[in-house]
Amino acid sequence: MPNLTSSPRSRLKVALAGQQNAGKSTLFNALTGARQHIANYPGVTVEKKSGVYVDGDLKVEVVDLPGTYSLTSFSLEERVARDFLLRDKPDVIVNVIDASTLERSLPLTFQLIEMGVPVVAVVNMIDVAGRLGLNVDPDALGARLGVPVIASVGRRGVGIPELRAAIRQTADCAHVRSPNIVDYGALEDAVADIEHRLAGTSVRPAAISPRWLALALLDGGSEAETLLVGPAGEREAVAAAARQARETFEASAGTSASDHIIACRLRHALDTIQASVQDRRQGLPISERIDRVLLNRWLAPLFLLATIWLVYQLSIVQGYELTKVTWPLLASFRNWASSVLPAAGFLNDPFVRAFGLWMVDSVNTLLNYVPIFLILFSLIAILEDSGYMARIAFILDRILKRFGLHGQSTLPMVLAGVFAGGCAVPGVMATKAIPDLRARLATILTVPFMNCLAKVPLYTLLISMFFPDHKGLVLFYLSTITVVVALLVAKLLTVTVLRKMETAPFVMELPHYHLPTLTGVLRRAIDRTWLYVKKVGTIVVAVAAVIYVLLQYPDLSADRIAYFQGRAEAAIAEFHDRMAGNPHAAAVASQERLIDLINVFTAYRAEKLNAGGKSASDALDAAYSSRHPEFVPFLLRSADPNARKAASALKTLADERKTLRREMKEERLTVSILGRIGQALEPVTRFAGFDWRINVALLSSFAARESSVATLGVLFGSDDGEARRLEDRMEAQGQTNYTALTAVSLMLFFALYPPCLATMIMVRLQTASTRWMLFAIAFPTVLGLMVAGTVQLIGTAFALDGLTTISVVYGSALALFVIVGLYRSPREAWRAARSAPSPATTREIPS
Known part of the structure; x- marks a missing residue:
């Protein structure tokens, strides 16, 4: 527990804790403004947001903890929040409470108070509660809790000055009261006994409240035993005593200690609400009336599809139109860079010029998509702030969990490109929000199968060449089969390599609907876009340098x-x-x-x-x-x-x-390291219909998907110098080597091919594991080659044309999807019979 004194402080560390959708992020932004930093907690992939504000002579660091419903370490977010509170020793905990859901919010408040750290409670969204007919009395609530309580409307800045004052006063011990604690009835004797044992040994860390630790040990979580320190014998003695006390209680009470603790906290919450809240609700709240339409069994899918279509129409289609405005600016920058770099030679350019323009072109490729991402992230922020994003996850959870995924896998898949568009990098970044470790890894490993915007040029090229009369049908096949394959692969991974991973139930509070604020939406969109540019931009520069070397050396003889x-x-x-x-x-x-x-x-x-x-x-x-x-x-x-x-x-x-420079470039590519690798791979890829040229295009696309078509444009350069279309040059030079069957194999392989290097680096960051990054490269490669080889084998054996072949593949994948989706193992059927999802909330609380 922090050492509280009455002397003035110069610095404070404040932790913002609360359940999801309680308005923590809004209060965090209101407190810290633009002085924020986003990173990851050490050793995990959960996002860590910290910021600073100055209150007179006091500098206050604010850390926004992950949203959590308790501190039992049931999920990764709960563990991260608990460990921060115990080990980083904040001076004050600001507990953000949704005023309209006090019954579900207060149990966490009780746990925070039991930790022994000074707490300031913020009853947020007091205006929403008022519209619902709930009149919360902050003074009465503070008297019941024994901690300062501030009423606020975070998105309008109401209550922020009072909150800052309460933080200062609480830290200076000028406003500390004696917090009221929950009475655990028949379990109190066991709590007192464990507290006594903890006091008589050195196993309790000094910063941890003995009552909180005793309750954690009795709650049954093995995680609590890892908090004990000191000699192994003393640790085991205390842990054994807690296990014995728990077993004794459960034998006499007929219920688990964990359920009893939850029930006591719930009763205490109800008593507290009765003494501090006037309930004047009449009829159904507006959010529930809206949900009766948006979550209707038949209408929900239609609204969902319309929403996703609108997001892509505004971001991908209209955002792409904006790139027509920004690209001339980037092209002008390229021309300026060309003018300040050393002059070009007749045949060969100085290294500084060639390498510098290569870097500029690589960065421009990234920056050209910034308008799309700004619009996309703005729309995602609107969906999140309005409350509909939580409903999307709820709607899709029933389907996704059949394949080992999670309701919150929805956003990553949308960002990665459920339809033709998106990008796997923000898709992988968005998996931070998935609390289920197994579902998170399965999502990370499968979102790259989505149709990112960079895959579309190759699809368009091949479809135009080999399926000119069936463009729409083939593009429909490609845009939907990737989702089918992603779900099937997720199911395969969760029952094999991921089967021993830690899981957690789908726990999500459906927030009340809100009108998003312009400031909040713009700040979120700019932050996410800048994070994308900063992380991916550095990766693109590094990759471009490596690819340049591989394509330039060794030089011609x-x-x-x-x-x-x-x-x-x-x-x-x-x-x-x-x-x-x-x-x-x-x-x-x-x-x-x-x-x-x-x-x-x-x-x-x-x-x-x-x-x-x-x-x-x-x-x-x-x-x-x-x-x-x-x-x-x-x-x-x-x-x-x-x-x-x-x-x-x-x-x-x-x-x-x-012409000479183009021919030299083509020949240099042929003898380059990357070109020789492509030729060396031919014995492996020939059965899939790929020659060395396609191999080189695929290898270059590992750096950036767009490079596939650009590389093919170099490999199939025009011999006579005429500006013919790439399709014509490939048809003329490929002759009988490339057929519609080759195109089907290549498109399916490209859909399953490992994601670009920028995405791979993001996989490494999100999983904190090089092993999983390498698996994300190897597994799709093997799968893609198997699919492409099978397509070639079946198509050749039965003399099928390209359209018939891709139709057979699509039908087979769809049939397998239906079979896997409908099948339930006996264990899954038993679980489904015991639980039914409820849109109202969260985990079930025993009475």
Whole structure:
């Protein structure tokens, strides 16, 4: 217990504790403002939010603990909250209580008071309780609890000054009362005996209240025994005494000690409410009336589908339209970076330039999706703050738990891309909220199967090539089979490698509906987007550097370099021959000036493409005329015959240079480390229909999914320099190697293929385990190759076309999905018979 004195303090540590949806985060934001930090608790994946505010000469650190209903360590969140309170020793606990659900909130309050740390109770959302007909008297409630009680409306800032004052007064012992404790009746003798034993030994840590620890030991949780310290013999003696007392009580009382403790706290809560709350409720509350429609057995799925469709319509479709506005800005930044980096050579660029532009392009790829994520996270914040997100989890829990997942697996799957869109990185990040360890891991390992936005380009390419008359049907197959496969894989994992993982029941308070505040939504969206950019951005830069090396080294042989150099010199010589006698030849008399001209011409054409409208194009011409007057005849249209000849000669040389650079790039890729790896993998992937080119595209897509199509564009470069579509080039060069059956195998493999490296790093962060990260790479790879190989085998053996093959695969997966979903083991059937979900709440409280 903290050492409380009456001397003034300079720093305080305050813990915000309370159940889910009680408004903790809102109060946290109101207290700390923008001075916040988000991290993970050491050794676990639960999010830790801390912030600071200054109250006069006092600096107060506020830690927002995970939402929890008790401190029994039943779930990871409960364990994290309990361990923080016991080991980090906050000076004050601020217990945030939902004024409209006092009956379910107060048992946690009693446990916090029993810990012996000074407590300030905040009865939040007092306005909601008032509208429901519940008039809470803070003074009467404080008298019953024996701790200061503040009434607040967190989202409007009501009660915040009073809360800060109460925190200061409580910490300075100027406002401390004698907290009232729960009377546990027939168990009190056992509590007193264990307290006495704890006092007579050194097994109780100094910071832990003996009464709280005695109750925890009697409650039956083995976790409480791990809190004991000192000699092993003394620890075992105290633990054995608690077990004996518990068994004796249960034999005489006919109920478990745990149930008795819960029942006593519930009775004490009801007595406290009766003395401090006037209940004037009439009729059903508005939230329950809304739920009768939104949670209706038949209407709930329709509202859910409409909500998900609206989220994607606004974020993916409209957000993608915004990228058309932001991309020119990023392209302009790329052009600026190109202008400040060392100038390009004729065939080869200086390393600083090549590597720098590679980095810029990699970062731009990430930043281009920021508008989408800002909108998506804003909409998710609206769903959370309004209270509907909890209803979505409740609606889907019955289905998801059949496959080993959890109601709160819904949000990660939505973020990862239930339909065509989304991203696995925020999907994996969102698994923090799942309290069930087994379901959390199963969700982390399966959300990458969703159709992230970066998978769509490859799907579009292959469908356009091989299924031009059935685009909608094939895209429907792909967009839904991934969800089916994800659920089937989750079921497989939970009954095999995850079967021994710790589980917890689906416990969720359905909050009252609220109108979200603009400030809260924007703050949440910006925080989450910035976290995405910060974490993924660093990863993308690191991955881009590795991929650059793998694609560039080893370089071409001396003979091949000499070959390309000879062609370049011939092209330059042809240019000078065409410029012979031309008065404009003086501007490019030296090799250096010719390279400068080509670079200026290349930059001019790039900026010309981004110029919006005639006025911008004219301004660009004027700018280049001012900066490079000697090159104007080569760049701008002119009636001068010599200028037209000069421009034609330059264009021919620039096109030949472009062709040479592209051919060198393709050949360098073939002999690069990554290219050789792709060729080495052919014996393994050939049975799935993949050659080395597809292997290289898949390997590059491990860094970023979008790289698959970009790499194919390089591998299938045009031999004659014509700007033909990638589909045409692949059809011409692939010949009989690529068929519709190959496309089906590749699309299914790509759907199951391990997620990109950024997602893998996020899996490592969320699981705190390299082993699970490697499993998330190996398992989908093996599964994908098995599926792709089976498709090739069956399609070839029965001479099926691509559409028939993918239809058979889809039908088989759907049939297996139905069978697995309907099947219940005897143990599951017994559990289902004993419990039925209730939208009203939480775990059942014995009477």
